[in-house]
Amino acid sequence: MKSWIQAFRLRTLPLAFSGWLVGISLTANAATLNYTVAGLTLLTAVFLQILSNLANDYGDATSGVDEKRTGEVRMVSSGQISSQAMKKAMIVFSLLSLASGSWLLYLAFPNDFIKAIIFLLIGLIGIAAAIKYTVGKNPYGYAGFGDVFVFVFFGLVLVFGTYYLQVQRLDWLIFLPAASLGLFSVGVLNVNNIRDIESDKAAGKNSIPVRIGRVAAVRYHSVILVLGLLLSALYVHLTFSTLWGFLFLMVGFLFQKNIRAVSTLPSAKLDPYLKQMAISTLLFAVLFSVGQLVSLLA
Template sequence: MNKFQAWIMAARPRTLPLALASIGMGAFLAASADLFSWQVLLLSALTTIFLQVLSNLANDYGDSIHGADSADREGPTRAVQAGYISPKAMKQAMIIFGILSFASGLWLLLAALPGNQLLLFLFLLLGIAAIFAAITYTSGSKPYGYAGLGDLSVLLFFGIVGVLGSYYLHAQQLSWDHLLPALSCGLFSTAVLNVNNIRDIRTDEMAGKRSIPVRLGRSRAVTYHWMLLFSGILCSVCYVIVNFESWWQFLFVISLPLLIKNGRAVQHKKTSAALDPYLKQMALTTLLYVLTFGIGQLLV
């Protein structure tokens, strides 16, 4: 494997559709209210991509340093653990993508919130918190992912903050009921992480990484997974009931068979190799859910 291939592997492009899901949901909600901005969408997407790549690089570095990506790892190869990229080079790349994330986020806020210094400052703090969360998930002396707090972080940043924050930058307003599709995005994104953590349960336990599946055990982690999937659909159904105007708003149920397929795979497939493809499947299903949910709102 050459250096370019190693960096692409470390950036993990297959995670990018999931990262864009919350941005897409916020944009669809804004478009359904005739408050959509292409500039906000493109800059939000750029910032999100930089943040996701930063998170992936930090995860590669942190898990290798802390031992979760050891020679016993059963999931995909990590660049630092395999020796393709040095820890020093990975730290330098993390700094670069941290700067890119900050610069892109600042550009977004200056474009979306001109003249509103207080809101710009508050959103800037949220952006810094997102950068900090991306880096410290598995990196640093006390990575919160090793304490089992990754699920909460994903629910917050891939759901509530991602959807409501991006919607506000389009619309300059918020509505309480938008919390429901925001929670759906966050719950499905958390389900992606849960598939990852169930796959890695043995090596995570060996490394002292106390993820939710390590804490619960595989059987209860599967139950937790079904709860995430069911709760995500339930939040969406509740949103449509509250805002019902047309049956097109239930278009998102197209994603239901794929969610059930993912839940059954997590329940029945016991090896890491068999379970790994369902990480990508759940990420793409989340993106499909966002597209069908959003289109359904636009067809009203």
């Protein structure tokens, strides 16, 4: 059980919760919250996050990427979980994601078959993308497109989806905080890829840091974190009601600490800053949500 819990990579789960929380907070002044739909939205997001982590563990082990990596021990490559058992777990979490998502859509769109089908297709694409990230022939994560997957699904889809499932209408301003969550999630992945830059290069995994080099990857890291804060600040400015809306800017000092770490520390010492980046993203989501709720009550 301990090995499976480690395979789930609990330290990355704040990303799923963060996007969900921001999406929920944005509905506060737009609709009465449907708690069952909200709970199933979070559950589905967590299942997809775990599926992605299991697929990554399996894919990196079978491709040989894990042989010289410097981060935490992976379960398949270390022999603590067999590749067959991991494949079965991936099937289980694919089915759990599908079941949870289908129940969610049944409750959210009881009388709108078209919307339910559209969201179901998005969910199926999400399941396929989580697996294809590092599994199969020509996984796109090894070609440097993992950042796009993370930005789209942990930012745009999760925040927009959480919001739309509650209010069932589009507000394009939601793109701004959704993009922020996507960028911060990419930041977590980028710390991981900077940490593993040498082992990834040796294994032929062409992540963004491998493609552009560590110096440029650090600049990239700085840009995505600062841009994420600016986009949410722009959202608060455009929807301004009180200065409490800018409360999330307090997390900037944690991002600055993370940037300094990836700039100065050797790869072998970066692993704690992956967790720090995930927790910083969660703190951003909490402060952003508090700011939204206080602004609503002001």
